[in-house]
Every structure is written in structure tokens, then in C-alpha cells.
Amino acid sequence: MNQRQVYRLRAPASGREAMAPIEPGAVYVDRETGEEMWPVTRTLPLAPSESALLRTPEDLRICPRCEQLIGLDVSDCPYCGLRQPALDGGS
Ligand SMILES: [Zn+2]
Numbered sequence: 611m612n613q614r615q616v617y618r619l620r621a622p623a624s625g626r627e628a629m630a631p632i633e634p635g636a637v638y639v640d641r642e643t644g645e646e647m648w649p650v651t652r653t654l655p656l657a658p659s660e661s662a663l664l665r666t667p668e669d670l671r672i673c674p675r676c677e678q679l680i681g682l683d684v685s686d687c688p689y690c691g692l693r694q695p696a697l698d699g700g701s
Pocket residue numbers: 673674675676677678687688689690691692
């Protein structure tokens with residue numbers, strides 16, 4: 611099973627952030643500044659039922675309360691529990 615976990619990366623000096631799937635031993639460098647970036651948080655909890663879905667940044671949104679990145683199809687924030695608004699406005 612491919613269970614690449616997407617992490618949020620941060621460059622300590624500039625505070626710039628990016629997202630990338632972390633691979634052991636890899637070093638992540640900011641495209642713009644060349645500064646080394648460090649993982650600060652996982653973007654999503656791993657769940658067996660989601661392991662087949664490869665998530666990309668386009669599949670994520672930011673929780674308005676805790677500002678963690680969560681999946682578009684997640685109805686409740688896994689970090690703070692905030693109910694997420696519907697994407698399409700319902701019927
Ligand atoms: Zn939240």
C-alpha cells in the first residue's frame with residue numbers, strides 16, 4: 611500500500627510554508643529561497659480507508675478555526691472538531 615503522508619513544511623527563518631509527501635532521509639528546500647524546510651505537522655491523520663487516495667494540496671482546505679489542513683471530503687475537522695461547511699451549497 612502506498613501510504614505517503616503529506617506534511618506541512620516550514621522554513622524557520624522566513625516562515626514560508628509548503629506541503630509535500632515526506633520520504634525518510636529526504637531534504638526539502640524552499641524553491642524560492644533555497645532555505646531548508648522542516649516538517650511541522652501532518653496534514654491529515656492516516657486512516658486505512660483513505661490509504662488508496664493520493665492526496666494533493668488541491669484536495670485540501672484550511673479549517674477556519676484551527677487553520678490545520680484537512681481533506682475537502684472531511685465533514686468535521688480531525689484536529690478541533692469544527693463542522694465544515696458544505697462545498698457546493700447543497701441542493
Ligand atoms: Zn479545525
